[in-house]
Amino acid sequence: MKTLKTSILILAAILLIPVLSQAQQNTQAFWVHEDVVKPGMVAEYETVCKELTSNMKKHNIQGLDVIVSNTVDNRYMWVSPISSMADVERPVFKTLAEKMGADKMGALFDRMDKCYDVEHNYVLHLDKELSYMPDGITQTPEGQPYRKFHYFQYAPGNGDAVKEKVKSIKNLFKSKGSKLDYRVYRTGFGYRGEHYMVAIAAKDAADYANKIAANIELLGKEWETMYGDFMDSLIKYESVEGRIRPDMAYSPSNQ
Known part of the structure; x- marks a missing residue:
């Protein structure tokens, strides 16, 4: 680098x-x-x-x-x-x-x-308040190297309204006891545009698809309406697949 x-x-x-x-x-x-x-x-x-x-x-x-x-x-x-x-x-x-x-x-x-x-x-900011991980927040859930990164871009002047919608989504997940957890990151210095980046972990692509399907069924029509309203408040949405690379990661041995 x-x-x-x-x-x-x-x-x-x-x-x-x-x-x-x-x-x-x-x-x-x-x-x-x-x-x-x-x-x-x-x-x-x-x-x-x-x-x-x-x-x-x-x-x-x-x-x-x-x-x-x-x-x-x-x-x-x-x-x-x-x-x-x-x-x-x-x-x-x-x-x-x-x-x-x-x-x-x-x-x-x-x-x-x-x-x-x-x-x-x-810079990215992991937002603990907006993230949904009932068992504790971690970036590296054990046995789940697959990642789907979702990028939600919004107008800076619409930030407060979008944040309220993100909170509502988390509350819906909590009320339904969703098994699909996720981490929410806000973009900071050096990143072009205002985004929420949502990272979802799974074992592989098939496991991710199964988790999404089960979650949609669990949340029902309320999710369909809420998610549609959220998407309507955005400028742009895109997603990309990835994976965590523990073979390249580093942490001092005394930590």
């Missing part, structure tokens, strides 16, 4: 620290680095990423806790919790270079850089 240290990010860190601190009473902020990998370079990219993770584990690099997911359109998202934008400036790779050798790490990143031409960096 190319360096994130730019003057724009430093300025953002200064401006957004109080905003993030206040918001985290009901949310958890995540820094997302997204690589849009060339179709013909997926195998090489994954090989390099696994080598990077292996070196991080070997040297037990501190200051980084990251999960990785990839989508069917070859986007790889590195997701790390942050308490403020200042966390973006953590000297993780400086430490790794000292441990494994700057030349070796540089060669590793040179190989990675050839795998993509487009990358994005942005």
Whole structure:
């Protein structure tokens, strides 16, 4: 991954620290680095990423806790919790270079850089109040690596009304005792447009389809009306399939 240290990010860190601190009473902020990998370079990219993770584990690099997911359109998202934008400036790779050798790490990143031409960096906020996970919120439910990411875009001036509709949907799920849980993320710094991103986990695509069908049957006509009303309040909707990649994830061994 190319360096994130730019003057724009430093300025953002200064401006957004109080905003993030206040918001985290009901949310958890995540820094997302997204690589849009060339179709013909997926195998090489994954090989390099696994080598990077292996070196991080070997040297037990501190200051980084990251999960990785990839989508069917070859986007790889590195997701790390942050308490403020200042966390973006953590000297993780400086430490790794000292441990494994700057030349070796540089060669590793040179190989990675050839795998993509487009990358994005942005903040997502996991909204605990709007998410529905009765057994406790987790990004990595055991035995459920499959993901369906739903992106709901709305006009900024319509944000309060859309949020109320999202709350109503959660209340319906609760009242019916739905078995379909989900996490709701709000877009933040660096993301183009106002979105709610809803992530749903399942064992695989078939399990996901079965969960959706059972939930629709459980919620009945009330869901049909409520969901239709919610969709009418949006600018755009899209979804994409993906999966969690524990083989690329990293967390220090003492955590």
